[in-house]
Amino acid sequence: MNGQIFTIEALIAMLLLASSFILISALKQETSSVIYDYVLVSDMFEVVEKQYHFQLVDSCKNGVLSSEITDLLDFIANQTGQRMFIGCDKLDILRGCEPYLKIVRMTTYSVSNETVWRRVNIGICR
Amino acid sequence: MVNDISRNRAHGAQGFFSFDAVLAVIILISMVSLASLMIRSIEDATNTLAIKEKQMRLLVLSDILVRREFAASNNGNVYSNILDLDSIQSIPSGLNFSEYLISDMSLDLVRPNRPQVSHKSIGSSAEVYCIWRIVVVNEDSNPAILRVCGS
Numbered sequence: 001m002n003g004q005i006f007t008i009e010a011l012i013a014m015l016l017l018a019s020s021f022i023l024i025s026a027l028k029q030e031t032s033s034v035i036y037d038y039v040l041v042s043d044m045f046e047v048v049e050k051q052y053h054f055q056l057v058d059s060c061k062n063g064v065l066s067s068e069i070t071d072l073l074d075f076i077a078n079q080t081g082q083r084m085f086i087g088c089d090k091l092d093i094l095r096g097c098e099p100y101l102k103i104v105r106m107t108t109y110s111v112s113n114e115t116v117w118r119r120v121n122i123g124i125c126r
Numbered sequence: 127m128v129n130d131i132s133r134n135r136a137h138g139a140q141g142f143f144s145f146d147a148v149l150a151v152i153i154l155i156s157m158v159s160l161a162s163l164m165i166r167s168i169e170d171a172t173n174t175l176a177i178k179e180k181q182m183r184l185l186v187l188s189d190i191l192v193r194r195e196f197a198a199s200n201n202g203n204v205y206s207n208i209l210d211l212d213s214i215q216s217i218p219s220g221l222n223f224s225e226y227l228i229s230d231m232s233l234d235l236v237r238p239n240r241p242q243v244s245h246k247s248i249g250s251s252a253e254v255y256c257i258w259r260i261v262v263v264n265e266d267s268n269p270a271i272l273r274v275c276g277s
Contacts, residue, residue: 011153014160021167036257039185043192043260046207047269051262072269075238079271080258 037082037101037124044076044084045105045122056086057109060118063090087121097125180276181255183226188257188274191233196272198264209235209272211265217245228276237263237270253277 048056048069055066065073069086077083087093088107102123108115193206196213214235235243256275263270 011156011160014157014164018160018164018167021164021171035185036181039188040258040260043207047260047262050205050207051267051269071238075269076260076271079236 034101038103040076040080040082041084041101041103041123044072045103045120048072048086048122049105049107053107056088056107056120057118059086060088060091060109060120063092065091083125085121085123085125088118093121094125099123100126177253177255180228180253181257183228184255184257184274184276187226187228187231187276188259188272191274192259192261192272207259207261209261209263209270211235211243211263214243214245230277232273232275234273234275235263235270236273237268240270 052066052068052072055068059066059069065086073084073086083094083097085093085097085099093099099121100123102121105120105122106117107120108117110116192209194204196209198205198208198210214233217233233245237243254275254277256273259272259274261270261272262268
C-alpha cells in the first residue's frame with residue numbers, strides 16, 4: 001500500500017477532519033440561543049435597578065421579594081415563558097428553581113450615608 | 127498444462143477481483159461517503175452561521191431601538207431601556223432597517239393590563255427571529271416587554 005493515495009493514514013485523517021466539522025457545527029448551534037437569554041437577564045437587571053432600586057434593597061435586606069418585583073417576574077414568565085430569579089444577601093433563589101443562566105451584578109445601597117456595594121445574582125431557571 | 131494453470135493463477139491474482147482491487151474499491155467508497163459527510167457538515171455550519179449572523183443583527187437592531195431610537199430623553203440625556211411611548215406610536219409605516227439586512231420587521235409592546243401596541247406584523251415566513259427586551263414605559267413608569275421580530 002505504500003505510495004498509494006488510499007492509505008489508511010489518509011482515511012484516518014479524513015475521518016478526524018469530518019468529525020471536527022460535525023463538532024464545530026454542533027458547538028455553533030449551542031451558543032446562539034444563550035445570547036438572547038443573556039440579553040433578557042441583562043435588561044431585567046437594568047429595569048429592576050432603574051425602577052425598583054429601593055424595593056430591591058429592601059428585598060435583599062428582609063429576604064422577602066417585594067410585590068412589585070414579584071409581579072414583574074410573573075409578567076415576564078407569562079409573556080416569554082422564561083422563569084427568572086433574583087438572589088442577594090438574605091434573599092434566596094426561588095424554590096424549585098434550578099439556575100441555568102446566572103449573572104452576578106453589583107448594586108449599591110446606603111448605610112449611615114455611606115455607599116455600600118452589594119452582589120446580586122440574577123438569572124433564568126431551567 | 128502445469129504452466130497454463132500457474133499462468134492463469136498469476137493472471138487471476140492481478141485481475142479486477144484481486145485483493146488489492148477490492149480493498150481499493152472499499153476505501154474509495156468510504157472516502158466518497160466521508161467527503162459527502164464533510165460537505166454536508168460544511169453546509170450545516172454555513173447555514174448555522176447565517177442564522178447566527180441574522181440573530182446578531184436583530185440583537186444589535188433591538189439594542190439601537192431600546193437605547194437610542196425609542197429611548198426617552200430629557201435635556202439631552204438619553205435613558206436606555208426607558209421607552210418614549212409617543213416615538214413608538216408615531217413610527218412611520220415605511221420603517222426601513224435594510225442597512226441591517228433585516229427585510230421584514232415587527233414591533234410589539236406588551237404591557238400588563240394595557241392594550242398591546244403593535245407596528246407592522248410579519249407574514250408567515252419560516253425564518254422569523256424574535257428577541258424580547260424588557261423596558262420601562264415613560265408614560266406610566268411601568269415595566270413592559272418590547273418584542274422585536276425580523277426575517
